[in-house]
Amino acid sequence: MPDPSHLLQTRDLQTGYQTGNKKTITTRGPLDLDIRAGQLICLLGPNGAGKSTLLKTLAGLHPPLEGRVEADGADIRSVTPIQRARIVSLVLTDKVTTQHLTVYSLVALGRYPYSGWLGGLSEADRTAIEWAIEVTGIQAFRDRKVFTLSDGESQKVMLARALAQDTPILMLDEPTAHLDLPSRIRLMRLLHQLAQQTNKGILLSTHELELALQVADEVWLLQNAETLHRGAPEDLVLNGAFEAAFAHEDIRFDKQTGTFIIPHDDSRPVLLAGEGVAVYWTKRALQRSGFVVTVDPDTPCRIRVSGEESSTKWILENAGSSEEYDSIKNMLNALENTVIK
């Protein structure tokens, strides 16, 4: 019995490629996944973990090795291409290189499953296109040629095209790749809002772990073709799934801050005391410079952070001597010299 809030469901799914008799499995199942209305799901995983294949399989563009993907109780591979295009829309990593295509025409192509024989647009089509252009904020360059757009602009245009397709499910393959940080944040926020306001189910694959932690309602974490962890992002942090998925000898996941750190071999212990934002950033600076922040009270080298925002002082205590510094940089310089001595 299909649950109405489940837009898409998988049954015993296993994805991969089959060439001749040779099977290349990218996600070993059986996977039982579902996408619900109004939910933003981030698909995370290292390069080559099979994110794109899973996405294309869920969208019905790629045949599953085992099991099936169901939308509205029907197998997504057995419905007609037009019907499928009315269920799932996609934003891919493929580049559009056509010279004379304008932004408006590109967005209008999203109406393909609805428009007439020769692509003629009805009033409803035009309304949908206008809405998509407005929501994504691309009015300013609606008449420009697509190939003149920056990466950030063109990603928004591709999103507008997918929105014009007016589907309950929207899937995006690495939409934040090639974007600068503000564009990445804006795009993620826009997707978050869209999921809530339009009640669409949105699934996106990304490498932006920190952004995903902030906006995702659910995270699907692919771990090298073996397992897929799913859950609230915070749960996956706490149960060590993130650490395991990205486990690598020269990178470590810090549960405290939700970031990756590069550990140094010759790590030197430092005790850090104090409160507020400055402590967080001091900790980061110390980690970057190859120090390990401990809570061991016997550590000879200690740093105390005190004072308010603009008048923060860093007090470095080492073997009885105590010195005060007005910036992290000066404190670090002194610390390096102290420890080497």
Place this chain on the structure above:
Amino acid sequence: MSGIYPKIRLIGLLLLLLLVFLLDIAVGPVKIPLGDVFRILFSFPSGDSTWQFIVQQIRLPKACTAVLAGCGLSVSGLQMQTLFRNPLADPSVLGITSGSSLGVATVMLAGGNVATLYAIRELGLSGSWLITAAACLGAGIVMLLVLVLSARLRDNVMMLIIGIMIGSVTLSIISIWQYFSAPELVKDYLLWTFGSLGGVTNSQLPILGSVIGAGVIMAWLSSKMLDALLLGENYARSMGLNPQRARLMIICSSSLLAGGITAFCGPIGFVGIAVPHITRQLFRASSHRVLVPACCLTGTLLLLLCDLLSQLPASQTILPINIITALIGAPVVITLLLRQKNINAY
């Protein structure tokens, strides 16, 4: 596409087309006064029966052939550039015209004859149909082969190389046959490969016309699919395009166009590659609903101009059309590519 400029441009192009069409009929190795040409064209009695024969049986069918070939070659080039997502694709580059040549040669060989202009003219109506079918089949097989191989490669440059290789293979099969043929026959065949618009008789014109007409209409009906393919096959499929049906439709249409023209006129190069580029620049459009008819317009214009040029230099002889299309087409393509910022864009 708003404002008065596109309308003026369209009317201007149509008037130019009419002018060039009439000029193409008026000019030729035999001097016929302009007044007489018009009188013959509009079926008024004219003084000279030779003139009447020349205009009605030679020049008018030739001009009509130029119109059909111009439409067919440019529309098939446009379709192929979109299908293969490659600005350099066209029937002759991808070996599709060579496939048609092989088809034509096979029919000629089986009939104990050789593919010469004379032989084509002498063929009866059933023979014309047969040769057209063989040429279209040859074109379709080569195109299918290129498509199957390119699907495994997913790379434009590789696909182009494969097209050229298949073209070479078909040409060498023809060469084997040429090698064992009498020298005069080889010369005749070579003349056919130069291309000519003058090989179509009044009675064959309806055959060519219906084949090209069917091809162009199919192309126009598939313009929505072609538009979707502009974004690449993955996007097109995500929007509900049925890739098998789209490919079948485009291959059928392109094979009819390229095959039909090659059967009657020989392999004509450069029109298929140059015209779509010129048309996109001229009309600043990407929608195939506009581009297909627009390509017909510019393609016809270009081929009529080429035909006109082929008669002018030494007014007693007519140069093979392929020489002129290459001389005009190659610089046009180079200029367009240099002017474009992005070579990969089409």
